Amino acid sequence: MKEIELKLQGKIKRLTNKTFKFDERIKDGWFSAVYFLKTKEIIKKYKPNNTVTMQFFQKQHGVLCGTDEVIALVKTFAEHPEELEIHSLKDGDKITPFETVLTIKGPYQYFGYLEGIIDGILARRTSVATNVYNVMKAASISGVQKPVIFMGDRDDHFTQQAGDGYAAYIGGSKAQATHAMNEWWGKKGMGTMPHALIQLFDGDVVAAAKAYHEMFPEDELIVLVDYNNDVVIDALKVAHEFGEKLKAVRIDTSRTMIDQYFVRHPEVLGTFDPRGVNAPLVFALRNALDQEGFEHVKIVVSGGFNEKRIHEFEEQQVPVDMYGVGSSLLKINIGFTGDNVELNGEPCAKAGRRLRPNPRLEKVE
Numbered sequence: 001m002k003e004i005e006l007k008l009q010g011k012i013k014r015l016t017n018k019t020f021k022f023d024e025r026i027k028d029g030w031f032s033a034v035y036f037l038k039t040k041e042i043i044k045k046y047k048p049n050n051t052v053t054m055q056f057f058q059k060q061h062g063v064l065c066g067t068d069e070v071i072a073l074v075k076t077f078a079e080h081p082e083e084l085e086i087h088s089l090k091d092g093d094k095i096t097p098f099e100t101v102l103t104i105k106g107p108y109q110y111f112g113y114l115e116g117i118i119d120g121i122l123a124r125r126t127s128v129a130t131n132v133y134n135v136m137k138a139a140s141i142s143g144v145q146k147p148v149i150f151m152g153d154r155d156d157h158f159t160q161q162a163g164d165g166y167a168a169y170i171g172g173s174k175a176q177a178t179h180a181m182n183e184w185w186g187k188k189g190m191g192t193m194p195h196a197l198i199q200l201f202d203g204d205v206v207a208a209a210k211a212y213h214e215m216f217p218e219d220e221l222i223v224l225v226d227y228n229n230d231v232v233i234d235a236l237k238v239a240h241e242f243g244e245k246l247k248a249v250r251i252d253t254s255r256t257m258i259d260q261y262f263v264r265h266p267e268v269l270g271t272f273d274p275r276g277v278n279a280p281l282v283f284a285l286r287n288a289l290d291q292e293g294f295e296h297v298k299i300v301v302s303g304g305f306n307e308k309r310i311h312e313f314e315e316q317q318v319p320v321d322m323y324g325v326g327s328s329l330l331k332i333n334i335g336f337t338g339d340n341v342e343l344n345g346e347p348c349a350k351a352g353r354r355l356r357p358n359p360r361l362e363k364v365e
Contacts, residue, residue, distance in 0.1 A: 053342035066125030132171025
């Protein structure tokens with residue numbers, strides 16, 4: 001079940017409640033807004049024989065994610081889930097503003113208290129999936145899809161990694177930093193060395209890379225080269241040391257730093273911001289590697305990259321082969337709303353809301 005792309009009769013099989021590690025306190029209403037809990041008790045006493053249709057939508061273009069999790073949530077914690085009728089789009093579907101993505105029909109007291117949790121799941125998962133999709137799209141404007149490493153482990157609480165990693169996968173990122181990020185879709189985390197490894201070898205990048213390669217010889221060797229703030233010199237050192245074994249070098253220069261290359265070549269300054277990972281620095285690194293016969297060595301960049309910055313690099317045809325992106329992918333910018341739009345089979349909703357039928361919805365069995 002961990003491999004999402006299991007196909008049954010041509011359809012992608014949904015994830016189930018075996019995938020998600022739900023907190024059992026959901027059943028007790030611990031994570032539900034109190035007014036939903038009070039409404040549940042009132043309806044059980046005064047309006048027990050009701051049937052509502054709850055409809056969920058959002059207001060932006062996006063890549064939908066979280067539907068499998070929501071369905072599993074309802075089937076796990078709703079009362080008498082077998083009596084509920086659920087229609088839903090699927091994770092990965094492209095959605096438009098105000099498009100209905102999910103409906104649940106049944107007695108309100110069976111499932112109504114889950115409304116806010118459902119909104120939250122859809123909001124987070126869809127935001128991450130959409131952010132990743134947009135970054136992947138920016139990284140492909142050259143006509144070649146460049147990989148994007150999802151590096152969001154340090155930008156949010158660790159308990160979010162599995163769900164965020166799955167959402168990133170739905171958005172298009174197949175390379176992720178931790179094993180937890182890969183948990184729901186069946187792969188393993190990837191990565192090579194942090195600055196801490198180089199520090200423990202007294203800043204000697206070659207020595208750190210040797211130790212890494214001896215310890216993990218089966219890994220593709222990707223060496224971080226900005227520790228000493230001299231990426232061209234250190235990249236050439238490791239390239240000469242490892243030759244064909246060196247897969248790539250990674251630049252992660254702080255936005256507060258100016259690389260030593262520009263100290264040696266001040267004539268190029270004055271037309272761009274020389275801080276951090278910038279286009280002229282990457283061009284200089286590529287040229288230096290090529291001139292020394294290391295055309296095979298790829299360049300990975302990270303540190304503050306987002307959709308806009310990647311788009312700018314790609315428009316300038318900066319010779320980047322892979323992007324590492326973190327915090328920008330975790331911004332929650334797509335919110336969902338759940339509304340009761342029918343009561344006992346008749347239209348009934350607050351002003352401004354109505355049932356919006358969507359022929360793309362599929363009935364969930």
